[in-house]
Amino acid sequence: MHREPRPSWAIETRGLSKAYGSVPVLKGLDLQVRRGSVFALLGPNGAGKTTTVRILATLARADTGQATVAGHDVVAARSRVRRAISLTGQYAALDEEQTGLENLRMMARLRGRSPAAARRRAAELLERFALTGAGDRRVSTYSGGMRRRLDIAAGLVGDPEVVFLDEPTTGLDPRSRRTMWATVGSLAGAGVTVFLTTQYLEEADQLADRVAVLDRGRIRAEGTPEELKKTVTAQRLDLTMAGSAAYQALVGRLGGRALHRAPEELVLGVATDGSAAHVRALLDELDPTREQVARFALHSATLDDVFLELTHE
Known part of the structure; x- marks a missing residue:
């Protein structure tokens, strides 16, 4: 009897629970995210979105349950998970006194690349994110959208398998938001798995292959945008x-x-x-x-x- 091969999951969780003191934040979270897809986690403030990302990115531990990212357990193989991922939060984590090029070269050197390889990788990423013309400017002169693109570029220095974007377009104007959407689309097109949290419903509708709605620590529904509608x-x-x-x-x-x-x-x-x-x-x-x-x-x-x-x- 022919059996269908088991799907290849970039992210898988089983029964994740987390509480801060007496306040439960996650209550038995089960997720499966296919490799090379864009997965959007939607929910109101306090639903548990950022806590989920922190657990998957090894920045926090669940009280109960298991999670694997890029095939590695987030507790037992924490260092392997960290090498396989990139995390971009709501606010860009960049050195504003350095130029965009210097930021990327520094990140590449920290990832173990040689000086020449770091320069090449920085130039590639500036071009990919349409920042070549601003590469020699200090980041303090960048607009919000440019900083966010540079932040994502910095996270791609190490060629991650999974990119976590925690509300990446918060505070951006509509034009910058749409530019970011194009950036996210290009990541998925290159085979990178994108795990996106957002409160912008249009954003999830535009970008995501699958969407899960999280409310009070539980998944209320999951499917393609059209299925959910x-x-x-x-x-x-x-x-x-x-x-x-x-x-x-x-x-x-x-x-x-x-x-x-x-x-x-x-x-x-x-x-x-x-x-x-x-x-x-x-x-x-x-x-x-x-x-x-x-x-x-x-x-x-x-x-x-x-x-x-x-x-x-």
Whole structure:
């Protein structure tokens, strides 16, 4: 009998739990991240995202459970894990008095490369991250997006198998954020496994092959962005009511059928398959007099809907 080969996981956890004092942060975390993929861990503040990254990067120990990164146990083979990974946090860890080139050369020398090899590697990374023109400038003159790109470049000096990006676009403007997205995409294209934590739902939707939603230390759902969206509803009909009385009346009639409520905007959302026939039927059912609904719009489900549904934010 032919058996399918076991998938090759870059990261695998089983039953990870962690508490700080009497406060539980992780409660039996199980994850599997395929090699060469982009995996996004979503969750509100305090959900346990950064604690998960710290455990996987060997900066903290779980109270119970096991974890392997790049095939190595994070406790028993801590040094091997550290050689196989790169970690970039929310704020760039760079020497601002040195130039971008000097930062990268220093990192390469610390990784054991010869002076000539360090210069070559630094030049390669500056070009790869579109920083060649700024390579001779002090990092203190860099914009936030440039610093973040240089920080990731510094982490790639040692050719890591797994890159952890802990909320890497926090504080960046929209243009810099999109530049970072292109950078992350290029990492995955080169075969590097990217483990991304973020609060930006659009970011996960754009970048991730798979997404897990973490809330209060537990995984609430996991799948591709499209799979997660279907758990909410593929389409939603948003109704803007003619007034507060009409809004409250429809809230009472819909009950649990209301997928979305925005009382300040007088908007209610209900599930639909998106077809014209179903939309007409819903409008006839919910506004038979054609006086209570001021306007309507079809809304495709987003990861924001999934996030709000699963984390009850």
